[in-house]
Amino acid sequence: MRLRGIAVVGTALVAAGLVCPVSGQATAIGARPVLVSPNTPRPGERIDVTVPGCEAAGSGRRWARSAAFTGTVTLTGDDDLGVGTAVVRRDARPGVYDVTARCGDRTIVGGLKVSTKRPWPGLLPTPLNAQIADAARLKG
Structure with a gap:
């Protein structure tokens, strides 16, 4: 009976996470996105910056x-x-920030959303969750 209660609570938490996504996901804004990984950067965190379509034509400088x-x-x-690596400022406040990429003579503007909240744990089953689910199935 207790395992069934745990399964119900776990299902409710997963459903809530799908309905209300974590705030703080990095998002690209504009036609040519600026991609950021991990997708939930927090202040002080090192992130990878990727800019598709960023050719080094013209001046040859990219930043x-x-x-x-x-x-x-x-x-x-x-x-x-x-591609490059950035560090989010430790004093960065939660919110949306512009990200400007210079690719030769072109400028690509994207955006980044910073959050101080921790991301939800992975939704893939862990060994303990799998054992609980198996026990609940056996109990019927």
């Missing part, structure tokens, strides 16, 4: 900057993909 970053990020990578 990205944001008020959320500790400094300007140099983008490297293939001719059509700019």
Whole structure:
């Protein structure tokens, strides 16, 4: 009986997580996105910045900057993909920040949403959750 209660509570928590996604996911804004990983950066966290379609034509310089970053990020990578690593400022407040990427003579503007909240734990079953689910199935 107790396992069934745990399963019900677990199901409710998962459903709530799907209905109300975690605030603080990094999002791209604009036609040419600026991708950020991990997708829920917090202040002080190191993140990967990827800019598809960021060719080094013209001046050949590629960089990205944001008020959320500790400094300007140099983008490297293939001719059509700019990649770099940034650090979110420790004093960055939760909210949306512009991310400007310079790709040769072109400018790509995206966005980043920073949060101080921790992300939900993975939704994949852990060994303990799998044991609980198996026990609940056996009890019927």
